[in-house]
Amino acid sequence: MTDTRALADEGGRPEGVRERRNRELRQRIHLAAIELGEPAGMDAVTVAELAAAAGISRRTFFRHFRSKEDAVLAGHARYLAAARSLPMRASNVTEALSAIERVGDVVLEHEGQPELAEHRRVNAMIQRDQAIRTHAVVQDRLIADVFRDRLRELLPHEPVPALEFVADLGVAVWRHGWVRWSAQQDAATAESPVESHRAARQLFRAVAASATR
Amino acid sequence: MTDTRALADEGGRPEGVRERRNRELRQRIHLAAIELGEPAGMDAVTVAELAAAAGISRRTFFRHFRSKEDAVLAGHARYLAAARSLPMRASNVTEALSAIERVGDVVLEHEGQPELAEHRRVNAMIQRDQAIRTHAVVQDRLIADVFRDRLRELLPHEPVPALEFVADLGVAVWRHGWVRWSAQQDAATAESPVESHRAARQLFRAVAASATR
């Protein structure tokens, strides 16, 4: 989680003390949020407790995250950053979905073992914890809006509602990929994230093919 | 808006004074919310102002709506009620989407002129007003969860993530239908709500057909 820079600028300058501390602190807060929220439910945790657990003041917490729910959903921040910065290409509405899927592919390639472990944990929280679930869907919408705006630049002649719709669908498929992956339990039949996302896309296609007579 | 009973029980008993006042008050609050929120943006409106405009106390407002954003989104409440109460039939995942679409069709049939005018107004707010937009997507998720749970009863052998996904897609198509309809401006080429929703379903199919090579 955490290093939203990973995708954007691989070749950065050294990274000063400030930068490193900032990154580490965000990570510490993130872990504290999961640690406290996982057992009790996020509604039962106050920002004051969270800040105390991370060794900072309430005020400082809000300088690093907009809300306690935000502190949990680090994966969304990475996907959002990718939606903003990765190159996209599409020459019509139906290609737009593929363009979004390609962004997802790149993100998947960058998610290593620690991120995957986080995904399992956070996705489990999204299923159980209403506060987190609510916040996750809001984040999804923000990401879809970013995709919509980028598609708008690529396809200025397409109606905006259609682009928004495609962006929505793209994000829904992405989310379902993770839900599917996180639902795996026994290692025997477990899919890799890439496989789960492929399955999500296939299910999307299958459902659409038979719908709307 | 307003009468969430319309779909559920057409043949009801007379309706007492209490019931009527309750309904009228909800409607009054709803209108006050739109009236205040439309020009200023919902973030700039406090519940105290809203309650004052509706002639009630702040405390009473919260007995009728969970939040000021909720007070604006009356159409979502109707759709939610329909998702809960209308009969659904499906024997596999791909039919599930059609089942959700059928619920939408029934709701559409019941939306008269005043509701349609409201849809235009509220949808415009959803586009402009971040607070409302955020809340709308949360409502959509709640509705999708209701559909998911109902599908779970109909198709107990299907994996829950798949059902959740289909429910998500169904709601996304529904929402896009309204967005598309609300985007119409000149009466000359304007679509009816039914036509817009049909177009939404077709776009869904078209996008899916060419995606995921």
Added chain:
DNA sequence: GTAAATTGTGACACACAGTGCCATAATTTT
């Protein structure tokens, strides 16, 4: 019809979220 039970309302208090502001400490730059 009147009495009892139920339900809606306002007032008050309270916990908590989120933000503006300022003084201070730590770091980067010059």
Added chain:
DNA sequence: AAAATTATGGCACTGTGTGTCACAATTTAC
């Protein structure tokens, strides 16, 4: 080493949402 920048904590303040109580209005039972 001094100056400029940036992170932090403390404090105050607005606003949300909920629990609780007393009281008024309706509904139900008799």
